[in-house]
Amino acid sequence: MVKVTPQLVVDLIKTFPAEERDAAGQDLAVLTRSPWQDVNCRLQCRGLPAPIGLLEYALRFGSPSSLTLLLEAGAEPNEGTPRLLTVLAMSNTCPDAGRIEKLQVLLAGEARPDYVENAPRTPPTPLIALARSKLAGIQRYWLARMLRSAGAPPIATNDYELHVVTRLLGELRSIDEIMECLPPAAREATKATPSSLDGLVTAVLRSEDATALGRLVAAKRDMKLPLDFDATVELARLTMRVADHPLTPERADFARALIAAGAVVQLPQGGDSVFERALGFENHELVGIFLAADAKLELASNPSLALEMQRRKGRPQLPRANATTASAVTRQAVAAIDQLCLGIEGLEACADADLGRLTGNDAAALQSLVKRLQGLADRLAPPAPQNRPAPAGENGSREKPEAGTAAYPARSLSVVGS
Numbered sequence: 001m002v003k004v005t006p007q008l009v010v011d012l013i014k015t016f017p018a019e020e021r022d023a024a025g026q027d028l029a030v031l032t033r034s035p036w037q038d039v040n041c042r043l044q045c046r047g048l049p050a051p052i053g054l055l056e057y058a059l060r061f062g063s064p065s066s067l068t069l070l071l072e073a074g075a076e077p078n079e080g081t082p083r084l085l086t087v088l089a090m091s092n093t094c095p096d097a098g099r100i101e102k103l104q105v106l107l108a109g110e111a112r113p114d115y116v117e118n119a120p121r122t123p124p125t126p127l128i129a130l131a132r133s134k135l136a137g138i139q140r141y142w143l144a145r146m147l148r149s150a151g152a153p154p155i156a157t158n159d160y161e162l163h164v165v166t167r168l169l170g171e172l173r174s175i176d177e178i179m180e181c182l183p184p185a186a187r188e189a190t191k192a193t194p195s196s197l198d199g200l201v202t203a204v205l206r207s208e209d210a211t212a213l214g215r216l217v218a219a220k221r222d223m224k225l226p227l228d229f230d231a232t233v234e235l236a237r238l239t240m241r242v243a244d245h246p247l248t249p250e251r252a253d254f255a256r257a258l259i260a261a262g263a264v265v266q267l268p269q270g271g272d273s274v275f276e277r278a279l280g281f282e283n284h285e286l287v288g289i290f291l292a293a294d295a296k297l298e299l300a301s302n303p304s305l306a307l308e309m310q311r312r313k314g315r316p317q318l319p320r321a322n323a324t325t326a327s328a329v330t331r332q333a334v335a336a337i338d339q340l341c342l343g344i345e346g347l348e349a350c351a352d353a354d355l356g357r358l359t360g361n362d363a364a365a366l367q368s369l370v371k372r373l374q375g376l377a378d379r380l381a382p383p384a385p386q387n388r389p390a391p392a393g394e395n396g397s398r399e400k401p402e403a404g405t406a407a408y409p410a411r412s413l414s415v416v417g418s
Helices: 006-014 018-027 054-061 064-072 084-089 099-108 126-132 138-150 159-179 184-192 198-207 210-223 231-242 249-260 274-280 284-292 303-311 321-348 360-380
Strands: none
Touching: 006 018, 006 064, 018 054, 054 064, 054 084, 064 099, 084 099, 084 126, 084 138, 099 138, 126 138, 126 159, 138 159, 138 184, 159 198, 159 210, 184 198, 198 210, 210 249, 231 249, 231 274, 249 284, 274 284, 274 303, 284 303
């Protein structure tokens, strides 16, 4: 028989949440005086109508570490009325934070989940206690899953218990199907918000798994679970993530699943929508998905572009990064030409004496520039017609016009060297 020592009490209080330590110090002070009590003793505390065991006290007000400490000290997890798993499964007995972890500690400490209570006004099994409680959120799922895996029987003694336990098992099955689509790390992350299902919804949306999303929507519809999200907002986020990059088959399926979940694809002409964003990115793969979802070409801000996107069906989507870069380079080149023209105008305004001070190297550089500009001008000029007759002179002969005339404009620059 293990006795409670003052040191054990001090260590136990340290494991309690900070906001509970002062009250725990007052409640457990009786255990610090001799004669020392047994670790499975009962004590009166906090206005409860009847004494409770020390392990149940830690279950109600302590942390998972509090249970671990007492179990390692020899506390018995299968004593009490109601027993610990039943107490844990009732919504008004423990805080939501840590409830899942406490059940893990108790099961690891060999707490039996297959018992049947005989006390009056007490749920017959921990599973019935959970089904009858008002526990909500993902903690309800995890508690039911761990109890069932450990062998807790779904025993019902009346029609009401049969109804609530059937409902609980239906929720368990629906969420199990969703969890099957998620990686282990994402499943564990759902426990971060135990009293809600927000973590589960976030995990499904982050996974971009169309099957998981479909099962989420089915669970919301069939089991009336609060698995709420805005499908239109999520489709807009997906569109921004994809932008003008190729659309993977998985993301294409996820986009279709969001549309099936009620996402609005297109608004009246001129309104901001995922269709208009995909059109702005020129992502014909997304545009094709939205058109298949009954988006209308005539409502697009640019129907001709939307039609061109439709014609690209079957071609791979190419990112526009290269085109954007090339366009930027072209704009920079044109700006540089503008600056060059300003420099030439400045040289033309100089007096001959000032131009005469240019060195031979400067003159050679300008002559080279003339040749390069001449070549660029030839590339930009429209092709000359073939076999065009020369203009006739006064005597009817074909004469070559002089340079600088309208028929043969001058296209070279003369540079004065030193």
